[in-house]
Amino acid sequence: MTDRPLKVLIAKPGLDGHDRGAKVLARGLRDEGFEVVYTGLRQTPEMVATAALQEDVDVVGLSILSGAHMTLVPRITKLLQEQGMSDVLVTVGGIIPDVDVPVLREAGVAAVFGPGTTIASVAEFLRANARPRG
Amino acid sequence: MGEAATPRATEATEATAAIATTGAATPRATELAEAAIAGDRLALARLLTAVEDRSALAEAAMRQLYPMAGRAHLVGITGPPGSGKSTLVAALIGEVRSVGRSVAVVAVDPSSPITGGALLGDRVRMQAYAGDRDVFIRSMASRGHAGGLAATTTAAAAVLDAAGFDLVLIETVGTGQSEVEVAAAADTTVVLEAPEMGDEVQAIKAGLLEVADLVVVNKGDRPGAARTAAQLRAMLVPSVGRVATERPQPKRPEVMITTASTGEGVPELLVALDRHRAAGRDEAGTGVRRSRASAQIESIVADKLGARLRAGELASLHGRLVGEVADHRLDPYTAADRLLEAATSDAP
Numbered sequence: 001m002t003d004r005p006l007k008v009l010i011a012k013p014g015l016d017g018h019d020r021g022a023k024v025l026a027r028g029l030r031d032e033g034f035e036v037v038y039t040g041l042r043q044t045p046e047m048v049a050t051a052a053l054q055e056d057v058d059v060v061g062l063s064i065l066s067g068a069h070m071t072l073v074p075r076i077t078k079l080l081q082e083q084g085m086s087d088v089l090v091t092v093g094g095i096i097p098d099v100d101v102p103v104l105r106e107a108g109v110a111a112v113f114g115p116g117t118t119i120a121s122v123a124e125f126l127r128a129n130a131r132p133r134g
Numbered sequence: 135m136g137e138a139a140t141p142r143a144t145e146a147t148e149a150t151a152a153i154a155t156t157g158a159a160t161p162r163a164t165e166l167a168e169a170a171i172a173g174d175r176l177a178l179a180r181l182l183t184a185v186e187d188r189s190a191l192a193e194a195a196m197r198q199l200y201p202m203a204g205r206a207h208l209v210g211i212t213g214p215p216g217s218g219k220s221t222l223v224a225a226l227i228g229e230v231r232s233v234g235r236s237v238a239v240v241a242v243d244p245s246s247p248i249t250g251g252a253l254l255g256d257r258v259r260m261q262a263y264a265g266d267r268d269v270f271i272r273s274m275a276s277r278g279h280a281g282g283l284a285a286t287t288t289a290a291a292a293v294l295d296a297a298g299f300d301l302v303l304i305e306t307v308g309t310g311q312s313e314v315e316v317a318a319a320a321d322t323t324v325v326l327e328a329p330e331m332g333d334e335v336q337a338i339k340a341g342l343l344e345v346a347d348l349v350v351v352n353k354g355d356r357p358g359a360a361r362t363a364a365q366l367r368a369m370l371v372p373s374v375g376r377v378a379t380e381r382p383q384p385k386r387p388e389v390m391i392t393t394a395s396t397g398e399g400v401p402e403l404l405v406a407l408d409r410h411r412a413a414g415r416d417e418a419g420t421g422v423r424r425s426r427a428s429a430q431i432e433s434i435v436a437d438k439l440g441a442r443l444r445a446g447e448l449a450s451l452h453g454r455l456v457g458e459v460a461d462h463r464l465d466p467y468t469a470a471d472r473l474l475e476a477a478t479s480d481a482p
Contacts (some may be wrong), residue, residue: 004187005250005275030251035275040258047264051257054271056179084176 006130007035008059011048013076016066017041021093025061028119034126045072049079052088058130061122064094070103077108089130093117163194170195170297171202175267178297182272185289188437196289203295206238206302207411210316212282212342213326215308218352220259222326222394222403223303227260227269229397229404230301236268238294241305242283245275252276256305270299282306282313285437288430291319309342317345318429321422322410324348324403325387327366329358343370346387347410350403354393363391442477451476 010026012019019041026038037055039047052060060080062073069092077090092104093113101112111125166184169177181199184192211219223239230237241256252275263269272290279285283306294302306316317323325346343349349370351363367389388406392399414422443452452473458464 005252007183026253030246030253031249033246033249033251035245035252035254037254037257037273040255040261043261044264047261050264051271053176053179055254055257055273056176056183 005033005035006059006126007037007055007057008061008126009037009039009048009052009055009057010061010063011039011043011051012041012063013043013045013048013072014064014066014068015042016064018065019063021065022063025063025093025119025122029123029126032119032123034123045075045079048076049083049085052080052085053083057088059089059091059126062090062092062094064092064096067095069094069096070100073104073109074107081108087131089126091122091126093122160191160194163191164198166191167195167198167296170293171199173267173298175270178270178293179272181293182290185286185293186274186277186284188286192289196292199293199296203292206291206295206299207322207407208291208295208302208304208320209407210304210306210320210323211326212306212309212313212316212323213350213352214310214328217308217326217328218394219305219308219326220256222350222352222392222400223256223305224260224262225392225394225397225400226303226404227263229400231263231266231269233404235300236298237301237303238270238272238297238299239303239305240272240274240287240290240294242274242276242287242307244307245277247278250277268299270294270297276307280313281315282309283315283319285433288319288426314342314345318422318426321414321419322347322407324350324407326350326352327362328353329356329362343387344385347385348403348406349387349389350399351389351391352394354391354398355396359391363389439474439477443473448473448476 008029010022010029012022022038026036029036037051037057039051048060048062060076062076064072073092080086080088080090086108089110090108091111091113092109096104096112096114104112110129113122166177166181170181181192181195184195211223213219220241223241227237227239239260241254243252243254243256245252254273254275256273257271260271263271272294274284274287274290276284283304287304291302291304304316304320306313323345325342325348327349329351343366349366351359351366353359370387370389390399390403390406392403394400442448455464455469455473459466459469
């Protein structure tokens with residue numbers, strides 16, 4: 001009734017087929033006590049935003065290894081804002097060059113998790129930063 | 135659910151308040167309920183969260199929403215893990231949309247009994263409808279509730295019903311033989327079987343198949359589908375030599391074959407669902423609605439009573455009785471009677 005688990009969407013926008021990382025994270029966050037909605041491969045920004053809205057998630061975690069993050073991520077954050085979900089925490093994982101990180105942050109991304117990030121540290125970040133909503 | 139989750143302080147306070155007072159309609163609840171009825175999908179999503187969290191907001195909103203519900207066709211889809219429930223739901227969404235009706239889905243997946251976490255993966259098969267506002271898909275974790283649904287699934291379906299969806303599909307967790315709760319939550323219950331899942335004896339066991347209004351053998355393109363369907367048809371006919379009796383009668387489900395991945399048999403399934411619904415406007419349908427109402431009220435009474443027993447002055451009595459029963463100095467029936475007496479005598 002009170003200890004509501006945080007709800008996280010793990011999505012893979014774009015066309016790369018490398019979903020191992022997303023699946024490992026989805027499973028790991030499940031074991032950390034999160035309710036994880038996993039949507040699978042090849043999501044359009046619209047699909048991600050629709051799923052985030054219908055599921056009313058606290059966190060949107062995007063996994064991108066295709067190099068298309070500079071196109072996909074800002075579109076997703078823009079769609080989330082347009083549908084009134086600017087209070088949702090957005091994080092990105094995958095292969096993201098350092099120079100792109102400030103731009104993504106500017107677009108509304110709270111954190112970028114690169115290779116080597118532990119699941120525990122992701123879980124800790126989400127617990128500390130997901131904002132309570134009313 | 136443990137320390138993994140971040141509690142939401144405000145909602146927790148509201149929930150406590152609701153137990154104390156019976157929860158007056160709050161402006162926020164009214165606003166969300168009105169917006170959801172008017173078609174605001176974010177408001178709808180947030181209401182569903184409140185329902186899942188059993189917050190006071192949800193209670194207050196339900197006062198407005200419940201009278202608006204009762205128009206949707208609630209269809210339960212259940213069956214063993216991997217029998218194709220999500221794929222069939224996805225195919226049904228397409229079929230329902232092609233005839234211009236709106237559809238909502240509540241898809242339940244199990245919560246971990248150890249961490250409270252859950253992996254909700256039913257959306258993977260239901261991707262194609264992102265731009266369509268007449269499709270609304272919501273995943274729910276079972277949060278410790280057994281029976282194939284979450285404790286709040288019926289309430290969530292009522293909210294979607296009130297929001298105006300023509301059809302609400304309730305997909306259970308992968309079930310075994312006896313998770314029959316969905317039959318009370320739905321007007322029409324579809325039980326999925328995969329080919330070659332068992333012999334005739336499986337089909338005459340009591341349980342899941344008995345609550346089916348429709349039995350669907352999915353994966354119809356696999357070898358053995360027709361034989362499985364034939365076995366089920368043969369075994370699900372009423373037992374031989376029955377005479378008229380006052381005892382509850384078993385259902386006589388229609389057995390169909392679908393291949394959800396290709397859409398084969400899905401239009402026929404929708405026709406069968408509509409036919410069952412049309413037939414259910416009579417006494418049998420009233421019975422289902424009454425037992426659903428009864429189950430809902432009883433579960434809320436149990437929740438509220440449980441919360442009262444663990445709060446306030448009763449908490450110390452509760453704790454003392456728990457100790458006595460654990461040490462075998464008192465039997466659990468007497469302890470329960472004492473708690474009930476105390477709880478109901480100090481009721482406001």
